[in-house]
Amino acid sequence: MCGIFGCILKEGQAAPIIHAALKRLEYRGYDSVGEATLDEGKLYVKKDAGKIDEVHMRRNLDDLPGRIGIGHTRWATHGAPFQVNAHPHFDCSDPPKIAVVHNGIIENFAELRRELEDAGHVFRSKTDTEVIPHLIEEYLNSKQFATKGNVDSEFINATIAAIGRLQGSYALAVVSTSDPDMILCARNESPLVLGIADNAWYFASDIPAFLPLTNKIIFVENGELVVLRENLLEIRKVADGSLVSRETKLVDWPPEMVEKQGYPHFMLKEIHEQPRCLRNTLRLQEKYLELLPTFLDRAREVIMVACGTSYHACLAASYMFSKLSFLATHPVIASEFTEQHGKSVSIDSTILAVSQSGETADTLAAVETARQRAATILGLTNVVGSTLTRISRVYVGQQSGPEIGVAATKTFTSQLSVLSQLAIRLAKKRGKVSQEEIDLLEEKIEEIPDIVENIVETQEEKVRTLARKYKGKQCFFFLGRGISYATALEGRLKLMEVAYVPSIAFPAGESKHGPISLITQGFPVIFVCPPDETRRTVIGNIMEMKARGASIIAICEKGDEDIIKLVDDYVEIKEGIPGVLSPIPYVVPLQLFAYYMAIERGCDPDMPRNLAKSVTVK
């Protein structure tokens, strides 16, 4: 997965704009970076391995000439993160005439590469992408393409022919010295958005890239090719070259949302944004919040599919749906879905897909399997216009604003808030829970943003001190019972992904069936213990761990003396939150702990190694 960006400006220099936009896309990948610009018919290129700032320090990404250019920030899939594998990739010419940037995976690249090598093409990289410029070159030289839809440019026709040969996922952009006033872009399964301004055209993998430049956007659909020239923006179908008309949309994310606003890292900024995001989730459009429970109510079976943090939200939601709405749901890790449920899914199945980005390949693949079997697809995402919103029968946009830190924080608590609202509405519909209980839950969910604000205001310093105390530990246990197991899993994922501490999460009751053998003197165990029906047994589990020498950290309710007096350290959560809503506030200290552990251990929490924000490959 990678980020692509490019622009045609009426005046000025493209390179600094591309560089700045790639920085805003860096969350999509950051192992190498490259730019290509066109000026007076010549192609200029810079690319290298490393994060954008490192490459800029070495090679100055801003000094390429020209008003037209494309750029790429990479997360390696095919070919190690070396300079030669950085994008753009080129045709055979020396100096190159065609340059391509690409996000996605060309599944048939090995066959295409063999075919092109047999025809005499010489490859420089190990990437799948490199087949694209060579294919275009091949079609351009052999002129073996059918002219489609009155397209009068050989270069466009050659590109259409080349794209027609690609299998897999791509959002790509091409420039060529043979038509030096133009950029071509195309998409299949990888996201691609156009940005429209009075004095420029832009394209990018994601909206944050544009935010300081324009708020007018057009989503490019699968199977489409975009032709950009200074005074022309055309969308064509790759299949027949025919023109497509598409309206412009306005996005209302303020540009400062993608800046750090004084925080040292996006992760910390986004943890602090949670009260505001949670308030947003309480003002979502009524019609969507009503429609989803209607579908869930009718469903014979409900399977929730997601990956990573979004899967943890599904797991928590399965407890909410069961306890409040008396609806049994199956939370399934998306990459397991096809094998596990592929054959049993039918027209009677309802799939609730949860994905912050709406572009996670595993989640989309699970949805595709279900769609082929005529299941009903419901979606929950933060990115309206993402693939998930386009393939869902009904979706809810959670309105958290862009999340830039690779570790999901604000989008997780917002997912939980939306899912709990859906469970409460379904409970009402089904009449299984008393009106009194519903009223209480509705009142409590309104209080959650303030409670989260209180945690960030009053507990952050304490968590920071804990991180200093425990920074040298090699492994942590995260334990919780019932819905708190999902909270424990998420706390563990955060710690592992940003601070690189191998950790284990278990339902607390299961810990004595094996994992307890790891406990030695001072082994750190974090218990998530809200005052719900699990509290009494969790206290028993704390005692078991303590008896074996563990150092216990509890996330518990303010003033819960039974727990406080048992443990070594604790973080307090303001009282009054029902257990079923507890993951929303109780995960916040765990997010802060992971963040400060990363800082204490010298890790960059915004760019954990080997990870990318949105995993658009299977």
Ligand code: AGP
């Ligand atoms: C979360 O911190 C991770 N970076 C990752 O597990 C993420 O939640 C997962 O890739 C799913 O992403 P999605 O919500 O965009 O589908």
